[in-house]
Amino acid sequence: MVNILKRAKPRLAALASCLLLAAVTTGSASAKDTIKVGVVTFLSGPAAGPFGVPGKNGAELVIDAINAGTLPAPHNSKGFGGATLEPLFIDESGGGAKQVAEYRNLVEKQKVDAVIGYISSGSCMAIAPIADELQKLTIMSVCGTPRLFEEKDRSHVFRTQGNAVGDSIAAARYMIEMFPELKTYTGINQNYAWGQDSWKFYSLAMQKLDPTSKASSKPQFPKLFSGQYSAEISTMLLDKSAVVHTSFWDGDIEAFMLQGMVRGFFQQKKLVSVTGASAVDSLGKKIPDGVVIGTRGKYGLLVRNDLSDPLNAWFVREYKTKYGVYPLAPSYQYAKAILYYKLGMDKAAQAAGGFPSQDEVMQSLKGISFQSFDGEVSMALAKGRQAIHPVGYGLTKWDAKKGEPGVEKVRFYGAECINPPEGILSEDWLNAGMPGAKCN
């Protein structure tokens, strides 16, 4: 046995190195009737469950439908500018530096025609300069940091999701409209960029919209993914604030809700969760009624039972049939980004009378408005690269008849009510008291 092993070792190693070499030398070729697109989303780690996998499913569903030409009108033309899209799924976990390396691989090794995806703001900020450097059309689907376009002009980057400022302003408007008597608020947010931003914009919006409201001096910033919140819950129970704002997501929101429920936290405090809808499904009946839940757009929980829009109806039905669960916000967000790419390709192909160049596609993507699975989206900001769309909130309400979680008192706030006009930084606009906001 030992002998065999001894003899086998060099051979095994030689075989391995041959394989490696062979793999290095095989290139890739693509014809004009298929296009290759990198789709980046969390496939491992804590963000995969509530964000990455629903996002991937949403993308897959819509890519298949577009390739087959089975989307409902007006998007029922076949293919992307006539071509079939071949997605290459890539894992987003591991930090910005690894993402940059993988992005380079996608562009330079796989020679993709475009890259669509990215959930974390960190990834988006890391990828944007590289996208411009490598001159590759890149559509960001989920990340929310306003810094993406406000810090710098981008040449090859687009984003179909509204930024974190809109989410926070909508939350503040909802609270003031529905619970005007609750004047004091505190927050529990993960101590990293998204949590810090979300709390900053929420408290700014509250100050401006209702100057009599008062923020707690002790907002909580626990560590990301810490999972244990008993100390924070105790602190907030002693705090006089009536409202608790949170931008928790993933396992953190579930852990927080479970730990809060057993201590009667939600009977004493009104929770506003900016993006906690994934927890509503996983906690099911355990989730208390009356929690304010948002989905960052006309997505998921807030619209799953309102099937008046034919695109949304199609999406909910097909997704549920294929995957056995309801689509979550990331499913919509990825689907939207894919659809947006298709529309740009179609328009450019029509104008060019053939397969369009990347510049032509980007030109036709700029500034368009379109009907997506989440209603009207218009690329109104950052010189036609940043989308605005309505954002809404609702109250959780257990649907005893269907035996599944539901929502009531859903309110959506128009895109122009929660987003600044073109050419002004979100934070400046908020500080100036949101001049020119069109709310109805």
Place this chain on the structure above:
Amino acid sequence: MNQILKNDATIRWAVLGFFVLAVAGYFMEAWVQNNIMFGLARGLAVLGLMVLWRTGLISFGHALYFGIGAYVVGLVDRNFGISDIFLRLFLAVGASAFVGFFLGFILRKYRGIFFAMLNLAFSMVLYGILVKVESLGSTDGFSVSQTTILGWTPENKYALFAAIVFVCAVGAILVQCYLKTALGTLTTAIRDNELRVEYLGFSVARAIHLKYIMSAGLAGASGALLAMALGQVDPDSMVNWPVSGELVFITVMAGPGSVIAPFLGGVAFEFLRTYAFELAPEAWQLIVGATLLGIIFFLPMGLWSLLERIWKRRGVSS
């Protein structure tokens, strides 16, 4: 020093190898060039870890110095607009060696698991600070502007590639020279029997301290080069514990056999990850892990021992 430079076979091979690589890089596809660049940059930190490993010490916290190097490059770029590769590198190495010098007073007293975990603790302190401080970019980090070389702004990545190859060659040669000095030859002696080394009249604590500072400086240079190659720094990919783990992973994969091994290991790791990512986007960690297991079982002295074996067999047959 001159004697070593002239007579050492490893150095001759290293010079030749790096020179060939620098020339070959010009003809490579951009993504191959990139992967090699990242691999070499990481190899520099692994070189430092290898010196510690030969002394019998494993550090699970060298992401601390790796991160310091990367963040120094990012910060001097953002705050002072310093873009020259050598100036950036000098500051990064200086900062990380400086921190290594102070922490070395504590760490040189510990061995084995205590040394490994204490390093980890220090690196996680830096991680905690970076994540909490918004002005340092928090979890998002920030981007690093393009690197210039002595006032010249290169048009493509090849110049940076060649510069990185050059820096790695210098690093490998300096470490090889160090290993040939009296203090350097003590490296394995310390691992085998500290007491005897003391009886020979050398201070073990000081020898370890010096090696520690060296490894810190190398890790700093490594982080700095990677930050320049990527154009981005963030705590998760520069300072968090998996980064330290990766460095140890490459050290074990490469093996302690030679100062060239870390660079080989770094490049092999980069390609391994790229292909694992491509083949199994949902289970790429599994492939990477299985490879390490395979190497530990079949090549306990790392990839380098494979080359050595091929080398020796050739020598015998010819």
